Amino acid sequence: MTTAPHPLLATARALADDLLAPHAARVDREVVPASHLAAIRSSGLLGVSAPVEYGGAGAPDAVAREVQEILAGACCSTWFVQTQHHSPVRMLARSALPMRERLLGPLATGELLAGIAFAHVRSFPRVPVRVTAERGGRRFDGRVPWYTGWGLNDVMLLAGVSEQDEVVFAFTEAREQPGLRASEPMRLAALTAARTVSLELDGLWLPEEAVVLRTPREQFALVDRPRNTNASPAVFGVAYAALRVLEEAGEAGTAAALRGPLDEVRGQAYALADHPVPDERIAERLALKTRSYDLMRAATTAAVVAGGGRAVGLDRTAQRLFREGMFLLVQGQTAEVRRAHLDALARL
Known part of the structure; x- marks a missing residue:
């Protein structure tokens, strides 16, 4: 491709x-x-x-x-x-x-595998994790709602917001330690296998040399916005996988009818992702993102329909792709993306 x-x-x-x-x-x-x-x-x-x-x-x-x-x-x-x-x-x-x-x-x-614990900084004006200067380092307090890969990765990139309204990013080991405690892995409708937990931070202290970035919150939001308004490659990956299931089920015509629009949206979305000014054409990016969701949903639904009753067995690819598609609808979701998606759905 x-x-x-x-x-x-x-x-x-x-x-x-x-x-x-x-x-x-x-x-x-x-x-x-x-x-x-x-x-x-x-x-x-x-x-x-x-x-x-x-x-x-x-x-x-x-x-x-x-x-x-x-x-x-x-x-x-x-x-x-x-x-x-x-x-x-x-x-x-x-x-x-x-x-x-x-x-x-x-x-x-690949000597080390990293996870991330910073999606919560997008929830402004809420500040789930606070960072304060303490003893020549940084103290983190609060709750990280989602952390994926617990017990699987080696280090994590953690972020919180300081009293100066800066987003502070720092690395620490991805394990329980003084001031850091993980929940039991969450049972989810899809991707439970990825071991997602929440993290309770109660005075986690990290040395200043653990910090990798300090940036004003408004500047972080400006840089971060295009990443969330662009269509996710995973959406296209799951959609194309569903089309392969359709073809294997003897529904090549249906697969072909969906593949053309999917290819077109993919090409347009990736062209915008490569645009030299990443914070331009946000409305167009959001429209393509929601359209990619529509096509993924159509492809995964068609895979289930083509398989009939057998498609819902837990050993069947169709139902797994359908559930994974549901997960991708909300993965990395921001208020702006949610609003654009709901508005698009309301127009169906």
Whole structure:
């Protein structure tokens, strides 16, 4: 699906076809296995966007997006664990603070796997996690509602808001420690296997050298907004996987009818994602995002319909893709995205 083949795309497809997809039904009912993550760690995919000088591939964004499509379409739970890793890598690559030299290499090569605990800073004016200066470091207090990969990843990128209205990002080990306690893994309608927990922070102290970025909250919101208004590669990955299920069920005509619009929206959405001014054309980005949801929902629904009663068995790909699609409707959702999606649904 790209005009510029890259070696990591072949790597991703081999992992998807030989390991992830054949075991996706079992993983969906259990937990993402360490062996899956070990294969991804050693494959080079965790460094797809990392600088070459730190052991990464330095691949274009188009390649990184297609890698995410491939993994999400094969096993969305495994995709969801590893996708957390790429935001810390990108942030470190742009940082000038000492943590870059300490962590960027191990993250780029897959020696370390990172998770993220910062979606809550988008909930302004609520401030679920507060950061205060204390003893030459930073103290974190509050609650992280969602943290994925608990017990699977090595380090986490944690964020909170300071009294100066700065968003402070810092790294810590992804384990229970003084001031950090995790809930039991959540039971979800989809992606329970990704081990998502909430985190209670009660005086978690991190040294100043753990900080990787400090930025005014308004500036963070400006930079963060385009990331959430762009369509997710995982949505396209799950949608294309559902079309393959349709074709295998003998419904090639239905699959073809959906593939054309899906290809078109994908091309338009990715062109906007590559736009040189990321905070322009927000309304158009949101329209394409909601249209991608519509097409994913149609594809996964068609896969279930084509399979009939058998499609709802827990060992069937159709129902798993349907539930994964439901999850993607709210993954990374902001108030702006929710409003645009609901308004679009109201016009159906």
